[in-house]
Amino acid sequence: MWEPERPRPLPAYFLQEVFSTAPVYDLILCDLSPRTLVWLSRTCRRAHEAVTRFVRRVYNINRHLSRYFPDPLAFRSLQARTGLVISGSNALQFLDRSFYPESDLDLYAHPGHVYEALEWLESVGYKFQPEEWQQRDWHDEVSADWDGTARRINRHGEMLINLEPDMVYSDVAGVYTFTRFVAMDTETVMLKVQIIASKCNPIQTITQFHSTCVMNIITFDAAYSFYPVATFEERMAIQIPGSNRLDVVAKYVQRGWRVYAVFGPEHVTRPQLFLLNEKRWVGDRHCWSIPLDTAGVTPRPVLSLSSERFSWDPSIQNGWTMEYEGDSAAIYVPKMRTHLVMTTIFRYNYSFPEDKLAKAIRNWSLSQGQLNHAELSRQNWIWCIHLDSNQCIALTHA
Numbered sequence: 001m002w003e004p005e006r007p008r009p010l011p012a013y014f015l016q017e018v019f020s021t022a023p024v025y026d027l028i029l030c031d032l033s034p035r036t037l038v039w040l041s042r043t044c045r046r047a048h049e050a051v052t053r054f055v056r057r058v059y060n061i062n063r064h065l066s067r068y069f070p071d072p073l074a075f076r077s078l079q080a081r082t083g084l085v086i087s088g089s090n091a092l093q094f095l096d097r098s099f100y101p102e103s104d105l106d107l108y109a110h111p112g113h114v115y116e117a118l119e120w121l122e123s124v125g126y127k128f129q130p131e132e133w134q135q136r137d138w139h140d141e142v143s144a145d146w147d148g149t150a151r152r153i154n155r156h157g158e159m160l161i162n163l164e165p166d167m168v169y170s171d172v173a174g175v176y177t178f179t180r181f182v183a184m185d186t187e188t189v190m191l192k193v194q195i196i197a198s199k200c201n202p203i204q205t206i207t208q209f210h211s212t213c214v215m216n217i218i219t220f221d222a223a224y225s226f227y228p229v230a231t232f233e234e235r236m237a238i239q240i241p242g243s244n245r246l247d248v249v250a251k252y253v254q255r256g257w258r259v260y261a262v263f264g265p266e267h268v269t270r271p272q273l274f275l276l277n278e279k280r281w282v283g284d285r286h287c288w289s290i291p292l293d294t295a296g297v298t299p300r301p302v303l304s305l306s307s308e309r310f311s312w313d314p315s316i317q318n319g320w321t322m323e324y325e326g327d328s329a330a331i332y333v334p335k336m337r338t339h340l341v342m343t344t345i346f347r348y349n350y351s352f353p354e355d356k357l358a359k360a361i362r363n364w365s366l367s368q369g370q371l372n373h374a375e376l377s378r379q380n381w382i383w384c385i386h387l388d389s390n391q392c393i394a395l396t397h398a
Contacts, residue, residue: 019050029054030097034232034288061218061292064094068105068191069124077298078120079220082113083314083348085202086218087209095216095225095288096232100255104192108202108217110314110348111173112146117195118176126178126193138176142197149378152342152349171205173197200340203282203318204351207336210248212274213237213257217282219313221294226280228288230273236260238267238274238334263324263332274322274334279353281319303347307383310347319353345369347383 019025029037029051041051065072078084086094088106093099109117118138122128128138135141174197181190198205202217207226209215213236215226230236236258239249249259260267267273275286283289302309324332338351339358343365352358365384372382 016046019046022050022053025050026054026057030058034095034228055290058097059094059223059290059292061094061223068193071124073296074124075120076220076294078117080294080297080313081300082116083110083202083219084108084113084117085206085313085315087202087206087216088214091216091218091223092214092231094218095223095290104194106194106196108196108198108205110198110201112148114174114176114195114197115142115144115146118142118178121178121193121195124180126180126191129177129179131175131177134176141174142176147378148347149344149372149381151373152344171199171208173199200342200349200351201314201318203315203320204338204340204349207320207338207351208242209240211237211239211252211257211259213252213259217315218292219315220297221292221313222283223290223292224282224315225288226282227274228286231257232288234258234273236273238263240334240336261333263334268332277321277323279319279321281316281353283316284319303383304379304381306380310383314348314350318351320351321353341365343369345372345382345384 017024018028029040032040037051037055041048061076062072065075069075079086085108086105087108089100089103090105093103107117118128130136130138176195176197178193178195179190180193181188183189196202196205206215206217212227213231216231217224225231227237230238235256237252237260239259239261253259263274263276268276271278272286278286280286300310319338321337323335323337325335338353339355340349340351341358341361342349343362345365345368350361352361368382368384376382
């Protein structure tokens with residue numbers, strides 16, 4: 001009986017030619033998922049070099065941001081200075097190597113940096129577009145004189161933050177929409193940028209999003225996906241209860257994601273998808289992290305003469321735990337658990353994945369806080385840098 005001839009392996013020189021010619025291997029690599037790119041890069045030195053060059057080109061953050069800003073480095077310097085975080089559909093597009101023409105740019109701001117972010121947007125040509133309930137001039141709503149030294153907890157140890165759902169997202173203090181018209185190719189396009197003012201911090205807000213497929217961020221020096229296997233390999237997401245944004249969930253279903261309201265058997269039996277009950281941190285080994293080229297980005301200035309230099313983005317020192325509630329696997333409902341630390345010895349507020357650690361840091365900060373409030377003025381305040389992982393372990397075992 002006739003048998004088809006087995007395919008002969010390609011000669012080595014042919015593969016070397018393929019992975020040495022960018023126009024050729026770009027056509028191959030552009031259709032591969034992030035995990036497949038990693039696997040391919042581990043096969044041989046030539047493939048590793050090709051994937052490295054490809055990743056450097058397709059994840060060019062300056063080119064990505066040039067649609068919105070004529071000087072992307074100036075915007076990224078603003079990010080470095082204020083901890084401003086890109087999230088929502090724009091971060092998803094960047095990581096997914098996709099493009100939604102109708103989408104806007106969502107920027108999440110820490111308390112005290114909203115004024116500077118809004119002022120910077122106006123300086124590059126964006127115009128404020130107030131909603132019906134907002135003042136016509138954003139200066140009438142946002143103060144430039146934010147006092148980070150004002151107490152964030154009362155004498156009973158309760159946090160002075162309102163997390164009641166007075167907006168669509170309870171962790172959002174305000175949303176400020178700006179637009180700008182630019183000429184692109186043969187048409188005039190309206191670009192929209194939204195500054196979302198977080199009540200606590202951007203990561204706390206983002207972990208309460210409507211679904212996991214948009215839990216991705218871009219800081220001044222890196223891009224992170226919190227659930228990369230589920231989001232980019234399986235194209236699935238879990239809806240987070242409480243956001244009340246079913247219209248937005250439907251939009252991502254139309255874009256190709258399967259969104260589930262409760263955990264199914266495959267989610268429970270495949271722990272790498274949503275990492276249930278595991279303590280998570282931004283940039284941990286479960287995140288997909290892409291370091292970004294920071295050449296030309298102006299670093300953050302020292303907060304005061306007596307403070308340590310703060311050279312990283314505060315996002316990486318935030319965490320969460322995805323838990324599930326329910327009596328049986330058929331009705332397991334997801335819940336994002338965070339524990340807030342709001343103390344004036346830190347410039348920023350933080351969210352942690354476990355209560356024990358949050359309490360330990362709050363207790364540790366009491367003595368320094370007493371010194372600051374008793375002896376120091378606002379101008380010479382000692383801003384402490386956040387504790388590293390070894391110090392956190394020491395505190396929780398103290």
